[in-house]
Amino acid sequence: MATNINLDDILTRYPEEEASLIEILHDIQAAHRHLPRETMKTVAEYTGVPLSRVTAVATFYSAFSFEPKGETVIKICMGTACHVKGANLIKGEAERKLGIKAGQTTKDGKFTLEVVNCVGACAMAPLVIQNEQYYGKFKPVDLDKLLRTGE
Amino acid sequence: MKLTLDTFHKFQKEQAARLEGRKAITVCCGTSCRAKGGLDVASAIQTKLKDAGLDENAVELTQTGCHGWCEMGPIVTVEPEGTFYQQVKVEDADAIVASYTKGNAEEKLLYRDPTTRQRVASYHAIPFYAGQTRWALRNVGRVDPANINDSIARGSYVALNRALTSMTPEGVLNEVAEAKLRGRGGGGFDAGRKWRSAAKAPGFPKYIICNGDEGDPGAFMDRTIMEGDPHGVLEGMILAAFAVGSNQGYIYVRQEYPLAVEHLRQAIKDAHAMGLLGDNILGTEFSFDVRIARGGGAFVCGESSALMRSIEGKVGEPRAKYVHATDKGLNDKPTVLNNVETYVNVPLIVEKGSQWFANTGTDKSKGTKAFSVVGKVLHSGLIEVPMGTTLRELIFDIAGGIPGKNRQFKAVQTGGPSGGCLPEKMLDLPVDFDSLADNGSMMGSGGLIVMDDRNCIVDVARYFVHFLVEESCGKCVPCREGLRHLLDVLERITQGKGKMSDLDTIERLCDVLENGSLCALGKSAANPVRSTLRYFRKEYEEHINEHFCKAGVCPALCTYKINDQCTGCTLCAKVCPTHCISGSRKEKHVIDQAKCIQCGSCFDVCNFNAIDILGSNG
Numbered sequence: 001m002a003t004n005i006n007l008d009d010i011l012t013r014y015p016e017e018e019a020s021l022i023e024i025l026h027d028i029q030a031a032h033r034h035l036p037r038e039t040m041k042t043v044a045e046y047t048g049v050p051l052s053r054v055t056a057v058a059t060f061y062s063a064f065s066f067e068p069k070g071e072t073v074i075k076i077c078m079g080t081a082c083h084v085k086g087a088n089l090i091k092g093e094a095e096r097k098l099g100i101k102a103g104q105t106t107k108d109g110k111f112t113l114e115v116v117n118c119v120g121a122c123a124m125a126p127l128v129i130q131n132e133q134y135y136g137k138f139k140p141v142d143l144d145k146l147l148r149t150g151e
Numbered sequence: 152m153k154l155t156l157d158t159f160h161k162f163q164k165e166q167a168a169r170l171e172g173r174k175a176i177t178v179c180c181g182t183s184c185r186a187k188g189g190l191d192v193a194s195a196i197q198t199k200l201k202d203a204g205l206d207e208n209a210v211e212l213t214q215t216g217c218h219g220w221c222e223m224g225p226i227v228t229v230e231p232e233g234t235f236y237q238q239v240k241v242e243d244a245d246a247i248v249a250s251y252t253k254g255n256a257e258e259k260l261l262y263r264d265p266t267t268r269q270r271v272a273s274y275h276a277i278p279f280y281a282g283q284t285r286w287a288l289r290n291v292g293r294v295d296p297a298n299i300n301d302s303i304a305r306g307s308y309v310a311l312n313r314a315l316t317s318m319t320p321e322g323v324l325n326e327v328a329e330a331k332l333r334g335r336g337g338g339g340f341d342a343g344r345k346w347r348s349a350a351k352a353p354g355f356p357k358y359i360i361c362n363g364d365e366g367d368p369g370a371f372m373d374r375t376i377m378e379g380d381p382h383g384v385l386e387g388m389i390l391a392a393f394a395v396g397s398n399q400g401y402i403y404v405r406q407e408y409p410l411a412v413e414h415l416r417q418a419i420k421d422a423h424a425m426g427l428l429g430d431n432i433l434g435t436e437f438s439f440d441v442r443i444a445r446g447g448g449a450f451v452c453g454e455s456s457a458l459m460r461s462i463e464g465k466v467g468e469p470r471a472k473y474v475h476a477t478d479k480g481l482n483d484k485p486t487v488l489n490n491v492e493t494y495v496n497v498p499l500i501v502e503k504g505s506q507w508f509a510n511t512g513t514d515k516s517k518g519t520k521a522f523s524v525v526g527k528v529l530h531s532g533l534i535e536v537p538m539g540t541t542l543r544e545l546i547f548d549i550a551g552g553i554p555g556k557n558r559q560f561k562a563v564q565t566g567g568p569s570g571g572c573l574p575e576k577m578l579d580l581p582v583d584f585d586s587l588a589d590n591g592s593m594m595g596s597g598g599l600i601v602m603d604d605r606n607c608i609v610d611v612a613r614y615f616v617h618f619l620v621e622e623s624c625g626k627c628v629p630c631r632e633g634l635r636h637l638l639d640v641l642e643r644i645t646q647g648k649g650k651m652s653d654l655d656t657i658e659r660l661c662d663v664l665e666n667g668s669l670c671a672l673g674k675s676a677a678n679p680v681r682s683t684l685r686y687f688r689k690e691y692e693e694h695i696n697e698h699f700c701k702a703g704v705c706p707a708l709c710t711y712k713i714n715d716q717c718t719g720c721t722l723c724a725k726v727c728p729t730h731c732i733s734g735s736r737k738e739k740h741v742i743d744q745a746k747c748i749q750c751g752s753c754f755d756v757c758n759f760n761a762i763d764i765l766g767s768n769g
Binding site for chain 2: 017018019020021022023025026047049053056057060061062063064078079080081082083084085086089092093116117118119120121122123124125133134135136139140141143
């Protein structure tokens with residue numbers, strides 16, 4: 001895991017101003033797969049935004065999370081095209097098979113299950129994304145295979 | 152090399168000549184084709200070309216943006232012939248290169264017309280493309296988005312050069328106003344009027360913002376344009392900046408679109424290097440720069456005032472609209488905010504004139520509109536047509552209608568969570584900004600989600616309300632609380648616990664949302680519910696009174712049973728995710744109702760009509 005990425009390297013990519021806040025949070029999230037709480041104070045000082053407001057921004061946007069994510073992140077697209085083609089069933093089956101709800105991580109830290117509101121690949125609906133790999137025309141029965149390869 | 156007004160013309164002609172007769176094999180590397188292995192196909196073809204001794208002087212291999220017919224990906228074309236290969240696999244690279252060297256087409260990869268059973272060799276002869284008018288998508292799929300010379304060859308920045316050579320800012324404003332260009336993001340506001348207000352407003356700096364936060368689920372026009380023709384977007388923004396007197400622009404892109412961010416970043420860098428962006432554009436006094444701001448996965452940030460807060464680094468909450476962004480927008484300075492597709496139309500208007508643009512379309516909606524036609528249609532993808540084209544032409548003539556021989560069209564959902572569902576009798580409506588709004592829906596940004604009789608209309612209403620509950624920012628009470636109550640009622644109905652009086656409650660809650668919400672998210676949230684109740688009231692009543700979801704979607708209100716037509720083919724047992732179908736080969740199968748989750752996978756694969764959808768009591 002890329003936890004050794006230097007926070008200063010990320011901060012210096014952007015000017016010291018409030019407008020840089022979201023971009024900085026994106027880069028930290030990408031480097032650590034979550035926002036380590038201890039970095040928030042430094043970000044607040046750098047951007048000149050009070051820590052309370054940094055926390056407000058970090059919790060408002062769904063792209064950010066204070067909880068570390070699992071080794072394999074399974075995202076189920078819940079866009080309308082995916083919905084009319086049965087995304088809800090895929091979500092239900094995934095929750096049943098993993099024993100967690102969407103938004104949670106398995107106890108062993110292997111899987112995080114997420115839902116996403118449309119990634120704009122609607123012609124492939126229903127769509128499941130495992131890490132960055134897209135699987136189109138997905139059927140609930142395909143989950144068995146997907147969860148095996150994720151292990 | 153930085154271009155100037157003097158050198159641009161010659162450079163553009165050279166590039167156009169290079170592209171004119173070039174021999175090229177193009178591979179679609181848009182998001183969908185990539186997901187299906189487009190990049191691997193490209194490198195396989197590259198290797199085979201090398202093996203055949205064909206270098207880049209003999210034939211260029213180009214990676215393009217999305218062709219829009221994502222169903223058929225990965226797509227490969229051969230130019231200048233325009234040969235169109237579909238569903239290409241890595242193994243096909245050999246055959247493609249072999250037939251290229253022989254000068255013919257690889258028959259088995261060509262599209263086969265389902266009615267005539269004939270293979271169609273050329274792009275333009277395929278009904279999916281022949282029925283389209285591609286203006287906003289003019290360069291998408293045609294150019295390598297990472298190569299600015301390709302875009303210039305196809306005419307990018309010609310309009311900019313023209314504007315800076317022979318037009319005043321006022322002249323550009325007039326052209327856009329006279330073309331009656333309306334905002335493509337859904338609002339349909341007159342772009343010329345917006346630009347003029349910002350130009351007149353006191354205050355400096357002024358900002359140009361491109362809204363690439365395409366949040367409507369089921370819509371991907373803007374993603375495709377940003378990925379496939381980033382220079383078209385930039386040129387539109389530069390022209391807007393020139394007209395309004397701005398030096399700084401932002402493109403706000405959804406973080407779910409990483410490829411769009413990558414291609415826009417490259418385009419900005421390339422445009423800088425050529426003197427088309429930054430200080431002293433094309434050697435003139437005019438300077439303008441563009442930065443990218445990534446969204447954070449919040450639907451409400453597609454709303455203009457929330458989007459601007461987000462660029463400022465704040466929580467994306469909207470504010471009341473009595474203050475216009477053109478007076479006080481980003482950082483409280485005059486701001487023009489338009490959608491991706493709106494900007495990409497601007498160079499066309501400046502180059503070809505407002506009259507030319509306004510000749511296409513309907514009385515009040517000029518030009519063309521790109522739609523993403525998805526859901527239960529044969530050819531899902533992006534379709535651009537003149538305003539005023541009917542829903543029937545879009546869905547049936549171009550997108551090929553409903554797949555599955557036993558399935559029937561039920562409804563088309565337009566305008567995302569702010570729009571509504573229209574039934575079959577509305578299919579002959581000409582689509583423009585006003586006609587759909589008059590009938591309880593809206594054109595919106597252009598997502599058309601087609602549904603068949605296997606989709607439950609109450610469930611669709613519940614889906615949109617659930618979506619909006621999750622995405623409401625929570626600032627105003629009618630939206631935050633009203634949507635929760637609406638969801639409660641709809642969930643009750645889909646669980647078989649509804650009462651007829653619930654339908655009145657729904658109407659009342661819709662009134663509150665419409666009248667009391669602060670921003671468009673809440674104000675339009677009633678549309679998906681109201682329109683389904685208006686056109687499909689019977690289905691709501693069946694759920695409430697008969698405890699029956701005849702589409703077989705609401706688990707509490709349906710059961711699946713196998714009838715005597717079953718031939719024992721075992722297909723249903725293979726697709727059942729809970730393995731609850733049993734039976735020997737060639738004998739009637741049985742569903743274990745205790746384990747069945749009512750997913751309908753068995754129903755969808757059965758070739759013998761051997762599965763019935765019954766009410767909750769069987």
